[in-house]
Amino acid sequence: MSDRPLCFVLMPFGKKPDPAGGAAIDFDAVYRRALRPGIEDAGMTPIRADEEKLGGIIHQAMYERLLLCDFAVADLTTANPNVLYELGIRHAARPRTTLTVYAAQKPLPFDVALLRTQRYQLTTKNKLTGKAAERLRASTAAHLTSLQELARQDEAPDSPLFQLVSAWRPQQLPAEAASSFRGQVREGEALKRRLDTVRRMAGTADAEARAVLDEVHASMRRSDTVDLGVWIDLVLAYRALDDWRSMLEVYDDMPRHLRRQAAVRQLVAFAHNRLAEDPTNPERDERRATALSMLDELEREWGPSSETYGLRGRVYKAHWAEVAAAGEDLLAAVLLEKAVDQYVRGFEADWRDYYPGVNAVTLLDVQGTPASLDRKDDLLPVVRFALEQRARAEAADYWVSATRLELAVLDDDGDRARRALGECQGHAPERWQRRTTAGNLRLIRDARAARGIDVAWLDGLIDRLDPTA
Structure with a gap:
């Protein structure tokens, strides 16, 4: 990274729903095809906000960038709450050098007349065409070049706070x-x-x-x-x-202070449980207890969440698999019921999060009782709807394709399952992701085989997904 001025970009990640009801907007494409090259054309180094990748966390580095980056670009399209919050901080700290942009046909929650706002065009299907991207790139470069000149001349501010409250002069760092x-x-x-x-x-x-x-x-x-x-x-x-x-x-x-962040602690609980799943680890019980304790603490501090319930469901699910393999049928039944309960609670906590939902229907299928199969049949269409809604609103990733695969298997739809498997392989998944999906399919296969159902067609899918199993 050179000594060029730093330009901080405040905008959503991935695809986000259109508040006007249209197709999802791909903000990564807007950044990649227009804003980033426009910033570079102006002789600046773009740095994009990353708090959405971290579960919405606004951390110390975020505040430093808002206060200290030479320039900033904020995309106000969809009125993303984090972007608006960050823009307010920027306008309170910097009198000038902030450029706001938005898709012209989208509603904004406030009057932008006081802002140096640059419009760009999306199609009726919310796509950024090549011509529109070039126009946004060129106008971004031109506006930022102009802002550099205004900053050198100490010209009129672009922050509404500095414009309207002439006595506002925050102490500079x-x-x-x-x-x-x-x-x-x-x-x-x-x-x-x-x-x-x-x-x-x-x-x-x-x-x-x-x-x-x-x-x-x-x-x-x-x-x-x-x-x-x-x-x-x-x-x-x-x-x-x-x-x-x-x-x-x-x-x-x-x-x-970073260790206290919920997203970090969830990853740590995940790691403890993965160590508990290792049959050669003498600390299995201790690791499992640590994972559950961390998740319980998170729920007490932050309340119920689909992520916390889902992770807790995973802990019980892994423990169930362990004791079932050891022939402890009574304890296995209790742990399986606990895992189902946690996954269902997770899905109910946020119907948009398909992860706990698909795990719930998979384990209900594994339970195999008439009551659990009826419950699975009721829940499965809701999970599929949640999955496809999420896929429409955000960039499809490996887990979307893996969930399609799992739901197709639960539906006994071999053609749909093979198409979904192709999607999974197209994402070049990480090893632990492949093993997780293959493990779920193996659970379905073994439970159905025990009930006398023909599952030979599943073996090929599992082998192709995880050839090292």
Whole structure:
């Protein structure tokens, strides 16, 4: 990253619903095809906000970027709450150098007449055409170049607060804070790019990837960076290698206030449970208890959530599989019922989150009683609807395709299952993702086989999904 001015981009990630009821808007395409190249054309370095990837967390690095980045671009389309909150902070801290943009045909929650607002056009299906992208790129570059000149001349502010309250003069941060911030941003962005490359190596060059991660981890121990995005990316990179212990070591090295974030603690509970699922681990019971304790604490602090219920369901599900394999039928039945209960509660906590829903219907199928199968039949169409609504609103990822595969298997629809399997393979999933899906299909296969149902067609699907099983 060069010494060019930093331009912070405030906008949603992925595809987001159109509040006017139209097709979802692909904000990644708007950024990739227009805003990022326009910022670069103006001689600046774009840095995109990452709090949505972290579950909506607005952390210390976010505030630093809002206060200290030389320039900012905010996309107000869909009136995303995080973007509006961040724009308010920026306008309270900086009198000028902020550019706002929005899709012209979309409603905004306030009057933008006072803002230096730049419109762009989407089609009736909310697509950004090539011509519209070029116009937005060119106008972004032109407006930012103009803002640079206005900043040098100390011209009129573009912040409504500075415009309307002439006495507003917040104290500026010391120059050394800005210098330190720029160094941390450059370091953090470089590490994120490196970690993203390492995650793509997982499954093909594990030893090389792990060596790079260990080197990055060691450098972060010596660094004073507090960017939660970098720490999260390191945890996720170790997860891609099935390295649960290293995930926990990274957590132990995080600054204390970062360790309290819900998204981080959920990942740690996940890692503890994965260690509990290892049949060679003598600490299985301790790890399982730690995972459950962390999830209980999260629910007490933050209330019920589909993610917390889903993770707790996973803990009970893994424990059920363990005791069932040992022939402890009575305890297995209790744990299976607990797992179903947690997944159903998770789906009821947020009907939009299909993850606990699909796990609930899968385990109901595994239970196999007339009552559980009736309950599965009632719930399965709701899960499918939630899945397809999410797929319409956001960029389809591996889990969308994997859930389509699982639902097709539960419906005994071989053709639909094979198409979904092709989708899964097209995403180049990480190893732990393939194993998770294959494990669920294997549960369905074994339970149905025990009931005398022909499941030979499932074996090929499972083998293709997880050939190392």
